[in-house]
Amino acid sequence: MKRRPGILAVAAILLAAAIVFSPLVATLTATRLHSLAEAFHGLAGTLGGSAAIAGVSALVALLLGVPLAILVERSRRSVNRVCWALALAVLMVPPYLVAESSIVLLGPAGRISRLVATLLGFGPHSTNPIDLARFAVPGFVYTRAAVGMVMGGCLFPIVALAVASAFRRTDLRIFESARLAQGRRGVFRIAAHVLIPPALGAALLVFAVTLTEFAVPQLLRVRTIGEAVYEQIQEGELATAAALGLPLLPIVVAAGALGAYLLARARVASLSVLEGEVPKYTDRRAGARANLPAIIMTLFAVIPALVLPVTSLTWLVITAKLPPSSSTGRDGWPQPFSVATAQAPPIGTHRVLRASGFLPSLRGAWELAHDDAIRTVLLAGLVATLATAFAIALIRVTFRLRWRPILGVLGAGLAVPAPLIGLGLILLWDHGWSAAIYQGLAVVILAWCARFLPVAIFLTQGALARVPRELESAAALAGRRPFERLLSVVLPNAAPGLVAAWLAMYVLSATEFSATLLIAPPGSPLLAPSVVNLMRRGQDPEIAACQVLLLAVIALPLIPLAAARLSRTTEWLARRPAMPQPKEAANARQ
Amino acid sequence: MVLYCATDREIAQDLIDQFQQETGIHVEAKFDTEAAKAVGLVQAIRQEKAHPQCDVLWGGGAYFCTILANDGCLASAPDDLIQAEGAAPHDSLGRWLGFAASYRVLIVNTDVLAPESRPHSYRDLTDPRFKGRIGIANPLFGGMAAHVSALFAKFGEAQGRQWLTDLKQNDCALCAGMADVKNRVASGELWFGITSTIDAHVAVDAGKPVTVIFPDQGPGDIGCLSGFGTVALVAGAPHPAEADKLLRFLLTTRTEKILAAGPGQNVGLLPESVAENVRPAWIPQGLKLMDVDWDAAVSAHPAAVQAIKEILLNQ
Numbered sequence: 001m002k003r004r005p006g007i008l009a010v011a012a013i014l015l016a017a018a019i020v021f022s023p024l025v026a027t028l029t030a031t032r033l034h035s036l037a038e039a040f041h042g043l044a045g046t047l048g049g050s051a052a053i054a055g056v057s058a059l060v061a062l063l064l065g066v067p068l069a070i071l072v073e074r075s076r077r078s079v080n081r082v083c084w085a086l087a088l089a090v091l092m093v094p095p096y097l098v099a100e101s102s103i104v105l106l107g108p109a110g111r112i113s114r115l116v117a118t119l120l121g122f123g124p125h126s127t128n129p130i131d132l133a134r135f136a137v138p139g140f141v142y143t144r145a146a147v148g149m150v151m152g153g154c155l156f157p158i159v160a161l162a163v164a165s166a167f168r169r170t171d172l173r174i175f176e177s178a179r180l181a182q183g184r185r186g187v188f189r190i191a192a193h194v195l196i197p198p199a200l201g202a203a204l205l206v207f208a209v210t211l212t213e214f215a216v217p218q219l220l221r222v223r224t225i226g227e228a229v230y231e232q233i234q235e236g237e238l239a240t241a242a243a244l245g246l247p248l249l250p251i252v253v254a255a256g257a258l259g260a261y262l263l264a265r266a267r268v269a270s271l272s273v274l275e276g277e278v279p280k281y282t283d284r285r286a287g288a289r290a291n292l293p294a295i296i297m298t299l300f301a302v303i304p305a306l307v308l309p310v311t312s313l314t315w316l317v318i319t320a321k322l323p324p325s326s327s328t329g330r331d332g333w334p335q336p337f338s339v340a341t342a343q344a345p346p347i348g349t350h351r352v353l354r355a356s357g358f359l360p361s362l363r364g365a366w367e368l369a370h371d372d373a374i375r376t377v378l379l380a381g382l383v384a385t386l387a388t389a390f391a392i393a394l395i396r397v398t399f400r401l402r403w404r405p406i407l408g409v410l411g412a413g414l415a416v417p418a419p420l421i422g423l424g425l426i427l428l429w430d431h432g433w434s435a436a437i438y439q440g441l442a443v444v445i446l447a448w449c450a451r452f453l454p455v456a457i458f459l460t461q462g463a464l465a466r467v468p469r470e471l472e473s474a475a476a477l478a479g480r481r482p483f484e485r486l487l488s489v490v491l492p493n494a495a496p497g498l499v500a501a502w503l504a505m506y507v508l509s510a511t512e513f514s515a516t517l518l519i520a521p522p523g524s525p526l527l528a529p530s531v532v533n534l535m536r537r538g539q540d541p542e543i544a545a546c547q548v549l550l551l552a553v554i555a556l557p558l559i560p561l562a563a564a565r566l567s568r569t570t571e572w573l574a575r576r577p578a579m580p581q582p583k584e585a586a587n588a589r590q
Numbered sequence: 591m592v593l594y595c596a597t598d599r600e601i602a603q604d605l606i607d608q609f610q611q612e613t614g615i616h617v618e619a620k621f622d623t624e625a626a627k628a629v630g631l632v633q634a635i636r637q638e639k640a641h642p643q644c645d646v647l648w649g650g651g652a653y654f655c656t657i658l659a660n661d662g663c664l665a666s667a668p669d670d671l672i673q674a675e676g677a678a679p680h681d682s683l684g685r686w687l688g689f690a691a692s693y694r695v696l697i698v699n700t701d702v703l704a705p706e707s708r709p710h711s712y713r714d715l716t717d718p719r720f721k722g723r724i725g726i727a728n729p730l731f732g733g734m735a736a737h738v739s740a741l742f743a744k745f746g747e748a749q750g751r752q753w754l755t756d757l758k759q760n761d762c763a764l765c766a767g768m769a770d771v772k773n774r775v776a777s778g779e780l781w782f783g784i785t786s787t788i789d790a791h792v793a794v795d796a797g798k799p800v801t802v803i804f805p806d807q808g809p810g811d812i813g814c815l816s817g818f819g820t821v822a823l824v825a826g827a828p829h830p831a832e833a834d835k836l837l838r839f840l841l842t843t844r845t846e847k848i849l850a851a852g853p854g855q856n857v858g859l860l861p862e863s864v865a866e867n868v869r870p871a872w873i874p875q876g877l878k879l880m881d882v883d884w885d886a887a888v889s890a891h892p893a894a895v896q897a898i899k900e901i902l903l904n905q
Contacts, residue, residue, distance in 0.1 A: 042905035109779035133701035133778055218728065218766040223903055231730050233633060368603065426637040439643065513623065518634050522592045525620025530621040533599050541795060
């Protein structure tokens with residue numbers, strides 16, 4: 001009987017490792033690995049630069065995520081929900097859209113940067129229209145720091161979720177004790193002890209995800225190791241491309257293992273929530289007065305990855321109106337669509353998005369891509385469900401044997417560049433015996449799991465660690481079997497964290513295009529590659545329409561979720577008894 | 591049948607629908623994106639070589655089709671189709687056939703450059719007057735990689751390296767792609783850059799303050815680089831008969847007229863199209879074009895990449 005969990009755990013870990021690492025291994029062995037030294041020649045700076053970008057990204061995620069989590073967790077319930085909704089909405093915005101909006105608004109010719117510079121008196125001291133048009137703001141958009149800030153701004157909710165999870169499962173009496181003993185200093189010391197480990201673990205995850213990002217550095221003109229990998233793939237040197245990613249693996253393995261270890265150690269479970277009578281730690285500015293800092297911090301944190309893209313998108317939507325066609329356009333141009341032939345094209349008109357404004361473009365985008373959108377929502381939902389369920393099972397079976405730090409190794413999968421995963425899956429599954437998998441959507445499921453399963457595992461670990469062990473022990477003493485305990489005790493208590501894991505997996509999958517592009521079966525396109533394809537030749541209305549379509553589809557599962565949470569909040573507010581203030585509770589006990 | 595389509599979906603989808611209606615053959619298409627650079631469908635075909643899934647590759651250009659052909663991934667087209675190409679560019683063995691041209695042009699912001707000071711040559715990218723305000727797509731990838739390799743093949747490594755060195759000294763921005771070059775020029779961040787007629791037309795049609803210059807048209811100039819659509823049969827394709835029909839559907843003047851009228855704004859290259867002068871009205875006739883040997887360009891690619899890394903990327 002004792003061997004059974006061990007076998008299960010080994011099988012589950014091997015399966016997870018196979019899902020995550022098999023594409024990398026396939027690419028490593030695909031071509032002869034030669035001239036490795038040559039491939040690495042001159043890349044030291046690029047590797048260092050990539051690490052620096054990832055470091056900035058992790059730092060930004062920490063600076064935004066930690067205070068946000070603490071302040072929002074101390075705010076009132078209604079504010080708490082709104083703030084978290086805003087913070088999690090950040091995860092829905094693909095980083096390449098954030099990078100584009102940062103150029104449009106803050107770049108050398110940015111709408112905001114130029115305006116601000118002019119208002120500050122740095123503008124051209126001339127009325128010559130050419131001088132005015134040539135005015136550009138020397139900025140930092142095209143720097144490594146900017147790439148790190150964009151990525152950190154997009155990924156900070158991962159840190160915030162981890163910190164909030166630790167905060168919620170902490171016995172709040174220790175803060176009260178620390179305050180009584182050492183005042184504010186004591187509170188900081190305890191908070192650091194409790195919150196730094198999960199914050200660092202999540203920041204290391206952000207570090208890993210940033211390392212292999214390709215689209216954002218490309219757009220911001222920064223060379224990274226990801227570009228070198230793409231370059232080798234273009235040359236057909238798959239093994240060399242895979243080898244270039246190898247130096248990243250130990251970093252990410254160490255990060256992942258450390259994160260998992262810290263997360264396991266930092267568990268400060270308590271029954272205080274159930275005891276009900278214990279006064280909650282309120283600090284001096286708790287209650288309604290805690291709302292304002294929470295709201296301010298949230299608004300500040302979502303500026304890079306939510307406010308900027310929404311501003312840019314809104315601008316596009318408002319101004320998205322094409323000039324009417326004329327026989328001679330600007331600068332003496334002839335009508336662009338005319339054809340210098342006597343006959344009109346003999347078959348139908350082009351079903352292009354190009355139209356007179358945003359709404360027609362949105363309708364055109366929907367007509368072209370609605371099947372892709374529906375397919376993407378269903379498939380991403382399925383992948384998120386499978387990955388979260390598998391992560392729960394994996395963590396449960398490894399937990400009993402105290403093997404969970406091993407799961408940190410899976411985090412190395414995040415360092416595998418996406419195209420390598422796509423190409424590796426082609427090598428693995430494009431055979432006669434596996435045609436059903438390769439030619440169907442199953443291979444997409446494999447690709448998305450290979451890319452993002454480590455994220456699901458990390459977030460699920462945090463969610464499950466939140467459940468007090470005492471509860472499960474009590475259920476066991478009451479005669480509940482393991483599966484019954486999972487259903488009746490663990491899952492309900494871990495539900496918020498599990499929903500976050502599901503959402504992260506869903507959003508990451510639905511917006512993935514680098515691997516999807518390679519392995520999506522012909523005739524079954526998926527939304528992210530389609531939208532990126534349509535945006536390629538986009539004019540303003542089309543670009544706005546494509547972005548809105550992508551964001552709307554990603555947000556789709558959030559609507560019922562938000563509605564459910566809102567109704568629960570309303571119900572809770574209606575039913576809740578008057579909460580005793582700490583002093584009142586103390587008096588009552590006396 | 592399965593079509594891998596590196597041509598934009600916006601351009602290709604209606605033609606695919608029309609082919610299905612006319613022939614009753616169901617086409618399952620897979621599209622590429624510029625953001626994937628050249629690691630999209632071209633690499634998928636490479637990796638599927640042992641068990642091909644694709645019947646026809648539409649797009650990718652002569653450069654990447656030559657690479658695929660040299661790898662043994664492409665099959666020869668029927669002789670009559672090769673002969674029907676006439677003077678249109680094609681592989682001598684018919685492993686790729688060209689049609690529907692587009693051009694690499696200079697896109698210039700009209701707000702910042704008065705007509706008399708606008709550039710007229712690819713060489714103007716190295717003019718110190720424009721220092722820090724010029725851009726090209728990242729030459730390690732995609733169409734610009736082909737462009738630089740073509741220049742290396744035509745002028746030799748020494749001149750190619752000198753051009754790159756001059757670009758570096760002129761603080762040339764390496765943008766994410768030709769569409770990115772177009773966006774940055776349209777915003778005024780860059781004054782001009784190299785892009786394709788397809789992208790340039792998007793900006794002009796949207797009323798952005800830009801104009802297009804077909805470069806190097808003077809006496810003794812090298813001419814404008816022409817890109818063009820390509821179609822190719824994949825070696826060992828599972829549906830060769832259907833693939834043949836699609837090739838015959840695409841390689842017609844009717845298709846080129848549709849492409850000329852659509853967002854691709856292509857110029858007809860097939861003999862009948864040339865006779866009928868199939869082209870968007872804004873693209874001038876009698877353009878002087880750069881003479882490119884794509885086999886030589888592929889051969890020059892390693893030297894070009896090495897130079898790009900050393901000179902532009904300091905690697």
